[in-house]
Amino acid sequence: MKKMLATAVAIGLIGMTGQAVAITDNEANASLPFSFTNPGARAMGMGGAFLGLSDDASAAYTNPAGLTQLVSPEIALEIRSVDTNTRWLDGGNVQYNPFNSSGLNYSSQNDDTTSLRSFSFVYPGERMSFAVYRYEIVNYETDFQSAGATWTTGDDSGQFGDIFAYDVNGNLEIEVYGAAMGFKVNDQFSLGLGINYYYLDISATTDRFFPNGDPGVREASLNGDGGWGFNLGARWAATDWMSVGLSWRYAPDLNYDSLLTAPYAPGESFLTETDMNVPDVFGIGFSFRPSDAWIINFDVNRVFYSQITDDLNSAFESDQVTELDPLKLKDGTEIHLGTEYTFATKYPFSIRVGAWHDPAHEMVYRGTPAPTDFNTTLLPPVNAATFSAGRGSQTHYTFGAGMAFSNFQIDLGADFSDTSDMLSLSGVYRF
Template sequence: MERQISMKLIPALLLGVFSGSAAASGFQLIEQGSGLGNAYAGSAAKANDASTIYFNPAGMTQLQAREASGGVAAVRPSFKFDDGGSRVGVFGATGDGSDAGSWAFPPNAYLSWALNKDLYVGLGINAPFGLSTQYDKPWKGSAQSDQFDIKTININPSIAYRVNEMVSLGGGVSWQKIEADYYRQVGIAPGLAGVRAHLNIDDSAWGWNLGALFTISPATKVGLSYRSTIQYHTSGTSKLQSDGTALATATARALILGGGASDVKANLEVPDTFVLSVTQKLSDRWDLLGDVSWTGWSSIKNIDINRTSGPQAGRVAQTIEADFQNTYRIALGANYLLSEAVTLQFGLAYDQTPVKNSSTRLASLPDNDRTWFTFGTQWKPAKQQKVDLGVAYLYIPNTKINNNQTTANPLTNRGTLTGDYDSSVWILGAQYSIAF
């Protein structure tokens, strides 16, 4: 029994480690290896270290016989709400919720191994999706979201084959686990003011990825990579909790002691991604990098949370109306060889949000288009070692929200949240790579 409990705890512990706040648009985490200093331009073409396993597994054929890479990104988003006439969904709710962002530290690790001069295998472990928003209480949007957390862990064994000196192909499979926690206040009536809803769901599923790397000339490389959608059939629980004051009313007591808790299920399909990358050596000191990527966020429309037990089994507990659209990202980067040991890195990127407009913007994800400004350096302390350090500032324009979730039922009335978000993101990244 103890061994079974320990084995069940392992995925939960890993999810705690491999969690983070989204720095790319939506709730995607692009901080999966070296490249922050270049805004991840050239990600599928450069193949500088073992983190190519995530960006383009075909790039392993450009590495030495055995290479390992690992690192961490420190991500600090900021989401500050300014009310513009909200009609609250919780009795007596006031305040703007302070800053809903917080620090997160998603790590990554990779190992590449040559079986012979043309055939390579590798393993990557990372967190491709993550989200964390938490508002201080009280605040006007608490009926729509108090706290929202998405955590993932992705384990990605890969293989690559050098067809000839110009073409390499690669692919892999991904075992991915997701867990989500969602908290919000319930009820516009005074007797329900202390009731809080907590939704927890999780699942694991499989996906796959493919890549190709073309060495057009010694100075030019082109990379293509694709990551599949992953379909989750999550299950979990939905519970109502009280701070004690709500139990003063018979309605609240019946709500919490009666149909307030149940098992639930929900289907979620995280998006696929296609990347086209180019690297071009301009001179002995300058390299130019470019990226165009597409993400199929339209796989996430309305997410129905369905009850599977209790008095309301078969009914929808809540629908999260995201209605996402597909997005693209464009990145440009440059490297300058300052010395044999030090390379300076520069980057600029535009990252489109999947949120269509203010009426579909969620308090749990007040996302908007992002412009990346990045700088970094690569230092080689020894011939077989590299350290990449980077910093990024993500400019996010004024973000409007006008999300109407008003209903006639006081138990499901979440009001209308109207106002503006002042948002930004800072990212610090460090990556260590070694060949052995």
């Protein structure tokens, strides 16, 4: 068994060594919690819909064309707490031929992070406004142990075996640092440009174990680096009661190292440069104002999730097409809808509600694995079983409130779904 695993690793690495490859089929990558929602508790309370409005300092990242609406310098800060429900394969039995995963078991846990999610500073001018900002696309930590699974061939051969148990310890953070400008073409139309530096901080290990409990192969992800991207934005105030916003965020490929080691092969290790492709996002948003107190926002975002797995690779699968293509992600469309109503009291008070559709973007095996053999031994459908814990698309429900003072505004936001819960506290100071 050890010889078979070591040889499988070597076969995979022959194709990987000496070239940069994309994200791998590591168990830790089954559910990467990317978030492309707009920054700020105010936007969160309105279902994340803010492209067409973009009327505060968070526009620096959301839609830089909206910066031209500001008349005084602003600083915006957001603290966000994210509770992610991580789910994984944890025991049971899978039948290989014909494939039947109904006997598999799954476990889950809640992974919490709290951080300064976003910061922006805007200095407006008569026709041109400038901003600097920081935003976290993802901040995720997890640590879980899987019992693996067993498998049977489902035919008359009587073969059966184990899908190895594994431990995952992961830490993933992607930050964006940027500078933006908005330019007012005329009183109705503005353009925006942002230049971004993306930084990947990754430290993750996946340890696999033989059925007798001996350590097998460790796969580590480390040494993330940075890359440049940009934002383009436009905003058109079509009427006094309707505005339209456009945004395109181009993100780079971020390199990190993938390291394989095994205790039964002392002194041997395999290191290759790997890419994490951050998806591009294109969005269009509409903001309607039925009255001075009431705003309705509607956004549609196209997220190019397929870029994450365009060049998906493996250190273990000898068939890099048949076993990996079913894992590749498809592009998805987010739909955001939210509203805000402001009460004209001494200190104006706003309430917000919204909802949005989050398309499926977990790595889930789609299809039936083809029978494969190695040295005449039928190999288990590892990817088909390991990547079977996905839960599909999600509907998020959001709520929020805020209060404005003479030069300060404070907002609260909440976002709830089956896979994650988010709480946000943000403030805007104008001077």
